[in-house]
Every structure is written in structure tokens, then in C-alpha cells.
Amino acid sequence: MSVLEAFTFLSFWALGLSLSRVEQSQISVSAEVKKSVDINCKIESTNFPTEAVHWYRQRMNQALEHLIFVSSVTVPAQSQIGGKSNKVVARKNSQTFTSTLTVNFIEKEDEGIYYCAGWWPDYVKVFGDGTKLAVTDRNLAADMSPKPTIFLPSIAEINLHNTGTHLCLLEKFFPDAIKVYWKEKNGNTVLDSQQGDVIQTNDTYMKFSWLTVTQKSADKEHICIVKHENNKRGTDQEILFPSMNKEVTTDVCLKDTSGTMQLQLTNTSAYYTYLLLLLKSALYFAIITYCLFRETTVCSAWKRS
Numbered sequence: 001m002s003v004l005e006a007f008t009f010l011s012f013w014a015l016g017l018s019l020s021r022v023e024q025s026q027i028s029v030s031a032e033v034k035k036s037v038d039i040n041c042k043i044e045s046t047n048f049p050t051e052a053v054h055w056y057r058q059r060m061n062q063a064l065e066h067l068i069f070v071s072s073v074t075v076p077a078q079s080q081i082g083g084k085s086n087k088v089v090a091r092k093n094s095q096t097f098t099s100t101l102t103v104n105f106i107e108k109e110d111e112g113i114y115y116c117a118g119w120w121p122d123y124v125k126v127f128g129d130g131t132k133l134a135v136t137d138r139n140l141a142a143d144m145s146p147k148p149t150i151f152l153p154s155i156a157e158i159n160l161h162n163t164g165t166h167l168c169l170l171e172k173f174f175p176d177a178i179k180v181y182w183k184e185k186n187g188n189t190v191l192d193s194q195q196g197d198v199i200q201t202n203d204t205y206m207k208f209s210w211l212t213v214t215q216k217s218a219d220k221e222h223i224c225i226v227k228h229e230n231n232k233r234g235t236d237q238e239i240l241f242p243s244m245n246k247e248v249t250t251d252v253c254l255k256d257t258s259g260t261m262q263l264q265l266t267n268t269s270a271y272y273t274y275l276l277l278l279l280k281s282a283l284y285f286a287i288i289t290y291c292l293f294r295e296t297t298v299c300s301a302w303k304r305s
Helices: 003-008 155-161 250-304
Strands: 019-023 028-032 037-046 053-058 065-070 079-083 083-091 096-104 110-117 124-125 131-136 147-151 163-173 177-183 199-201 204-214 222-227 235-243
Touching: 003 028, 019 096, 019 110, 028 037, 037 131, 053 096, 065 079, 065 083, 065 096, 096 110, 124 250, 147 222, 147 235, 155 163, 163 177, 163 235, 177 204, 204 222, 235 250
Parallel strands: 028 131
Antiparallel strands: 019 037, 037 096, 053 065, 053 110, 079 083, 083 096, 110 124, 110 131, 147 163, 163 204, 177 222, 199 204, 222 235
């Protein structure tokens, strides 16, 4: 936050703040129009009951706006926005060290990223990662979790480069807010990976993520971890990729990668079909050109005669 913004919100800070972390575990929440939604924020602090927790909203292409702050654990804070009383309500729970922002009378204009924040003792405001609010008229009871398809390294890639690429394709999820990261199985370190853009496909979304495994880690299994609002049972998906050196039986391979194999076969078929059509087009072009040239030659000879 800039110095100007810090001074703008200076009147909202509370003395005695001793934060250690501000955490928003929800990367997104979805809500239907006219309904209500709760956004949670965990504050790790030694003086939580008396501290002020602030809530902000940033809508697309608009500046960050302060919505409300709450300091009491017994009396909720309420604010009127857009002419509607109690549009947003903020609460604090001293047992769970959590602040909850309730957004009522949901409208399309409420879409945006909602941040909670508090003050360090040196008057620096600490923000959470933010929670995206998606407003929709679709059936939220449907399964909108990411559907994974895995792509394993090819033998040619491993032999040629001594590395292998694990690729995870995630499809048919809603909303678009998603986090994907990789770890070794039973490991705690997040590995460097590549992330593709989130792409809209009709009314859902898809995303690629891939991990390059070196020969040094060829004997280790890896996990693609997917964090999304609509994951089943509310837990992160963990998609296991076997080690590059592991011998997999044909039955297991077919069971685990049938979707991948089908997609690869489809792509191969499409590739050769395209080549065949291209060759046929080239052949037809040659025949037509030859016929036209021959006709022109015959006509010219006839005129001269």
C-alpha cells in the first residue's frame, strides 16, 4: 500500500496490535444473486479480542476500497453500501481467532476480491491473500470441481534429455480461481513448476500445469496439488504421478491413463488425417493444373492451325 493510502486509512487503526499472520484460506466463494455469502479470515495475534480487523474490496479495473472494520468480539459491525442497510456485516470470533465478513443481497456488482487486514505495531497494514467473490445464476449444486487428466513423460524425452515432464490438465471447473502446485510425495517443499493461464471453455474453465523432473529425482513420486472452492469434501486434490523409473504393468497403465491415451490417439489420428487431406489437396491441385495447362496448349495449337 502506498503512503497516501496508509494515511487515508489511518483513522481505522487500533493500538496494541501484535499480528504475526493474516490468512485467507478461501481462494474463492460463489454465490447466487440476492443470496448471502461469508468470507473468513484468520488472524494470528496475541491481542486479538481488542484489535481492529479491516475489510476491503477491489473490483475489476477499480481502486481498492475500504468497506468496514470490526474491533469488538461481541458486537458485529454493520455498514450501508449502495443504499442498502446491513449490506456488509463483520464479526470476530475470539475462540477461533477468525473474522467473518458477510455480504448480503448479492448483486453482480459485488464481484471482486475481498481482503482482510490489520495493523502491525509500526503502523504497517498487513493484508491477507484475498478471496474472490464470483456471482452466478448457475446451479451451484452441480459438480464444478476440477477434473484432472495426467500426461506422463515419454520414453523418447527421458532418453534424449534425461528429464521428464509431468503434465496435469484440469478441466470443467467453476469459478476460475484456482491454485496448483507440486511437491514430492511425502515432501514439504513446493517445487518450481510451470503454470498455464486459466482458459474459459464455454461456461467452465481449464488450466495446465507441468513439472520438469530431472534425472536426480527420477526415482521419486510427485504430487500435483489442486486448491479449488468446489473440491469434493472441501479438501485439496492430490494427483499422484509415478516415478520415471518405476515399472508399471500394462493393466495399471491403461487404468490410470486411459483418458490420456484416448486423447493422444485422437490427436494422432487428427494429425494423420490432416496430412492425408493435405496430400490429397496437393494431388488434386497438380491434376487440375496439368489439365488446365494441357487444355491451354491444345487450344493454342488449334488456333494456329
